[in-house]
Amino acid sequence: MSIPALVAIVLLIGLAAAYMAAAKSRRLAVPAGQKMHSRPAYHGSYVFSWAVLPALAVLAVSLIATPIVISRNVAASMPNPGEVGQTVLARSMIAAIGQGLRILPDEERAAANTLPVAELRPLLQRRGVAIASATEDYMVAIAVEQNRQEDLARLVTILVVLALSVAGAVFGLSQIAVRLRARNRVEGVVKTMLVVASSVAILTTIGIVSSMLFETVDFFSRVPASSFFFGTVWDPRFSGGAGGEGQFGLIPLLAGTLYIAFVAMLVAVPIGLFAAIYMAEYANGVVRSFVKPMLEVLAGIPTIVYGFFALVTVGPFLRDLSASLNGIVTGDYASFIQGQSVLTAGLVMGIMLIPFVSSLSDDIITSVPGTLRDGSLGLGATRSETIKRVILPAALPGIVSALLLTASRAIGETMIVVLAAGVAPNLTANPFEAMTTVTVKIVNQLTGDLEFNSPQTLVAFALGLTLFAITLCLNIFALYIVRKYREQYE
Known part of the structure; x- marks a missing residue:
């Protein structure tokens, strides 16, 4: 399942839960002398927030953290970088092999996972995938393991996100009551989202400055600042x-x-x-x-x-x-x-x-x-x-x-x-x-x-x-x- 499809399913769950929450709110029996604290639309928005926001937050964290973890696992399984060249170049070659293996039919992939590079390269070239001539045999096994970890991480992410979305919808529906302060909580969620949106510019500026600052400090540790700021050549x-x-x-x-x-x-x-x-x-x-x-x-x-x-x-x-x-x-x-x-x-x-x-x-x-x-x-x-x-x-x-x-x-x-x-x-x-x-x-x-x-x-x-x-x-x-x-x- 692709990420856009997963997001669409979560949104559909949220919309369905919101509709059911609004309908349940309209059916509530209001005791004499009281009135609903919030309108049905707020109850629906409240349940929608529970069904969608936690699931999407977990999805975002997974999309950020999973490649980092898998990349470290791949780097740990590689031989000494001094023997195989630059680590970054080796990772790109491994990624190319893994992408090529993914497009093979299932009946060919199992056999291709054990082939040496010399036999795998023409097989992938016929599928339109070019592999660098500097690739080595050990990269195939690492690429297969990387694909396995990516598939497992994707499956776990899908299951966790869908389960969290359904659980949030059920929990939100169970909270619907006459005196539920749904309006206040929804406005709190909206305020939080606005604060996050307004913080993007500040965080971006901090990120830009930080990315330049550390490398600049490294530069001035090698070249005197006086020769940089006052040099005329x-x-x-x-x-x-x-x-x-x-x-x-x-x-x-x-x-x-x-x-x-x-x-x-x-x-x-x-x-x-x-x-x-x-x-x-x-x-x-x-x-x-x-x-x-x-x-x-x-x-x-x-x-x-x-x-x-x-x-x-x-x-x-x-x-x-x-x-x-x-x-x-x-x-x-x-x-x-x-x-x-x-x-x-x-x-x-x-x-x-x-x-x-x-x-x-x-x-x-x-x-x-x-x-x-x-x-x-x-x-x-x-x-x-x-x-x-x-x-x-x-x-x-x-x-x-x-x-x-x-x-x-x-x-x-x-x-x-x-x-x-x-x-x-x-x-x-x-x-x-x-x-x-x-x-x-x-x-x-x-x-x-x-x-x-x-x-x-x-x-x-x-x-x-x-x-x-x-x-x-x-x-x-x-x-x-x-x-x-x-x-x-x-």
């Missing part, structure tokens, strides 16, 4: 490269990240803010209903498309334009703007950020009370004076917060930078030259079949934690600005 040599471990200077990457984000904000902020002012204060309903969706279409375009646009169109255009201008002025048609440069990446990223600035700013400006506009216009101020002296000061905290959130989005961008600014970790103030960012180097360091046992791969976690700290500080500052300067209106 980024040259991480992988194993076998000349020059030992290499250099892991953060400053060129951080400078490129902030420089490209700054150029992008120079493009996005004026255009996006002016567009928001126009849509909120000047445009009529017809124009606004057309312009705003057209601006927000930019937010739905994948960033890789912006990267192609920068690589194929914007970069060559700026390069050819600079060559023409240089030729007119000096007679030398050499280009002083590279095809991949800070300017190219900043321009295209700024275009991508325009809908973020305009949409957020428009919502903030339109939330300013209309009485402020009417009062300013009634005192004789023009529309532009009203916007400059009344609307924008009132909306300034929200606009600043929106700009800081947009800056966080710019700092975390990757694909546009890869295609438009290159991967060279240069430290320069010339916007016409190529630079790179922290996110690009995180991708570079984690590309390929790598293990997290060297500074060259562990540095990606240090870069990620640094980037997380920067964006967190920006968000905290935005929250501080909003709370400190927010205007309260009735």
Whole structure:
């Protein structure tokens, strides 16, 4: 039985129990002078909770714990990893064999369980299952045992979940009474579910930080923090490269990240803010209903498309334009703007950020009370004076917060930078030259079949934690600005 089918059966049991609970509640004889504490719908929900929630909780725990336990059993039954190669690779080969054995017919599977790998491989290949040539005979027995444990665990899980669901339904039905506080208990269950749902973001953040923190500590145990935070050379040599471990200077990457984000904000902020002012204060309903969706279409375009646009169109255009201008002025048609440069990446990223600035700013400006506009216009101020002296000061905290959130989005961008600014970790103030960012180097360091046992791969976690700290500080500052300067209106 598949997991979706098991969940469907549990839900059906819960619905049937809920119907019976509601029917039983309606048949209850209410003594004179009393009344039902809860309505039949609450009684049904109460029994449904008993029939479904414990069973699904056990199912979730089983789905999480069973693979871990079976994986440890498989690892314990393997020979010395030093004799058979990497443990992870051996487990993947065993899993492939086990999956291949599962698709064989029952009459073939029993015989295939005892075959050596040399005879099993062509049998599985005829079924469309490819097995690596590095597999060994001992893996077949382990794969058979792994399949047996998985089947046993699945059967036990199904029986326990169904039994728990039926037992919960019976127990819930036995609790139905005139004065049963079913409404209070159902609301308690709903409140608990809401708390769990609201905790997902917090737990996810803790998980992200924890996953980076431990690897970052391992990295700093190998590389001094001073050489990372204050180093000006980024040259991480992988194993076998000349020059030992290499250099892991953060400053060129951080400078490129902030420089490209700054150029992008120079493009996005004026255009996006002016567009928001126009849509909120000047445009009529017809124009606004057309312009705003057209601006927000930019937010739905994948960033890789912006990267192609920068690589194929914007970069060559700026390069050819600079060559023409240089030729007119000096007679030398050499280009002083590279095809991949800070300017190219900043321009295209700024275009991508325009809908973020305009949409957020428009919502903030339109939330300013209309009485402020009417009062300013009634005192004789023009529309532009009203916007400059009344609307924008009132909306300034929200606009600043929106700009800081947009800056966080710019700092975390990757694909546009890869295609438009290159991967060279240069430290320069010339916007016409190529630079790179922290996110690009995180991708570079984690590309390929790598293990997290060297500074060259562990540095990606240090870069990620640094980037997380920067964006967190920006968000905290935005929250501080909003709370400190927010205007309260009735």
